[in-house]
Amino acid sequence: MSTDGTFTYNGGKVDPGERQNLRYGISETYLGDPVRIPVTIINGEQPGPTVFLSAAAHGDELNGIEVVREVAHEWDLSDLAGTLVCLPVLNVPGFLAQQRYLPIYDRDLNRSFPGREDSTSAKRMAARIFDNFVAPCDFGIDFHTSTRGRTNMLHVRADMSNDAVARLAKAYGSNVIIDSEGSDGVLRTEATRVGIPTVTVEMGEAHRFQRGLIDDALAGVKSVFSEYELLETSAVRWPGWRTVIDDENEKTWIRADAGGIVDMHPERGSLVREGERICTLTNPFKDDNVAVDAPFTGLLVGILENPVVYPGNPLCHLVELEPKVRRVVEREQADRTT
Numbered sequence: 001m002s003t004d005g006t007f008t009y010n011g012g013k014v015d016p017g018e019r020q021n022l023r024y025g026i027s028e029t030y031l032g033d034p035v036r037i038p039v040t041i042i043n044g045e046q047p048g049p050t051v052f053l054s055a056a057a058h059g060d061e062l063n064g065i066e067v068v069r070e071v072a073h074e075w076d077l078s079d080l081a082g083t084l085v086c087l088p089v090l091n092v093p094g095f096l097a098q099q100r101y102l103p104i105y106d107r108d109l110n111r112s113f114p115g116r117e118d119s120t121s122a123k124r125m126a127a128r129i130f131d132n133f134v135a136p137c138d139f140g141i142d143f144h145t146s147t148r149g150r151t152n153m154l155h156v157r158a159d160m161s162n163d164a165v166a167r168l169a170k171a172y173g174s175n176v177i178i179d180s181e182g183s184d185g186v187l188r189t190e191a192t193r194v195g196i197p198t199v200t201v202e203m204g205e206a207h208r209f210q211r212g213l214i215d216d217a218l219a220g221v222k223s224v225f226s227e228y229e230l231l232e233t234s235a236v237r238w239p240g241w242r243t244v245i246d247d248e249n250e251k252t253w254i255r256a257d258a259g260g261i262v263d264m265h266p267e268r269g270s271l272v273r274e275g276e277r278i279c280t281l282t283n284p285f286k287d288d289n290v291a292v293d294a295p296f297t298g299l300l301v302g303i304l305e306n307p308v309v310y311p312g313n314p315l316c317h318l319v320e321l322e323p324k325v326r327r328v329v330e331r332e333q334a335d336r337t338t
């Protein structure tokens with residue numbers, strides 16, 4: 001941001017009090033036509049932080065697109081103090097093909113940041129996005145869903161050892177935070193590395209619009225805007241309970257020990273007790289079904305949706321809770337069923 005509050009990118013600028021919808025060229029197709037991403041920039045009349053909201057870095061992850069669209073086009077932003085950079089579809093080629101990766105050599109756009117202008121097609125696209133619309137920001141939120149065939153509770157992924165990132169993650173107000181630095185090339189990792197605290201929000205499944213999760217994600221954005229005083233909303237939300245999971249602890253992924261078809265019993269977000277049946281693995285010929293029981297009492301953060309597995313494929317993400325948190329979750333789930 002310039003000192004007079006103007007937002008500039010290569011090719012244009014947005015003054016305070018102005019809103020701009022643009023389609024920004026990040027590459028070219030085989031026909032030489034531009035590949036352009038939709039961008040909405042809303043520069044508030046009042047000064048404040050510059051924030052990016054992005055989605056669909058994986059082209060088939062749709063929930064976040066609706067979150068970013070609603071903030072940009074349906075929220076009343078007349079009193080906005082700061083600037084919003086809304087990037088609802090980062091991976092346009094993947095989105096058009098309805099697939100996770102760029103359909104060009106199957107590259108992962110979300111392993112290509114911060115990008116480079118003289119490198120691969122994916123890194124060139126990443127550089128155009130990063131240099132113009134991420135680098136000028138003070139912080140950001142990148143929306144994802146689970147990989148195709150799985151679903152998960154809404155959760156925030158953040159490097160909690162970084163205080164600025166931890167503030168943002170907590171302000172979002174989700175029940176579950178997964179703490180990890182993140183891999184090289186991931187938007188949140190690379191933005192955070194250059195001093196733009198960024199978190200990923202993951203929710204639900206690919207290829208779906210899931211209204212409940214979208215509403216929950218929007219409440220998180222509102223809470224963040226309140227924490228950083230972009231909008232005078234009600235308050236920063238406290239979700240009732242919170243658990244921070246260390247991502248290094250991969251043991252929490254329970255994997256199939258047999259190939260077959262999975263009959264999953266509890267729903268995403270359930271608290272399951274030690275010894276409780278999580279799922280049964282069957283196949284068309286065997287009658288000796290394999291039962292998978294919870295090895296400890298925990299929260300089912302993610303589960304398989306596409307029910308076919310090879311041995312070694314993940315079945316569910318089960319997370320142990322501190323006793324205090326567990327009691328709150330127990331009470332909440334008991335209330336829900338009564």
Ligand SMILES: [Zn+2]
Binds near residue numbers: 145
């Ligand atoms: Zn993703």
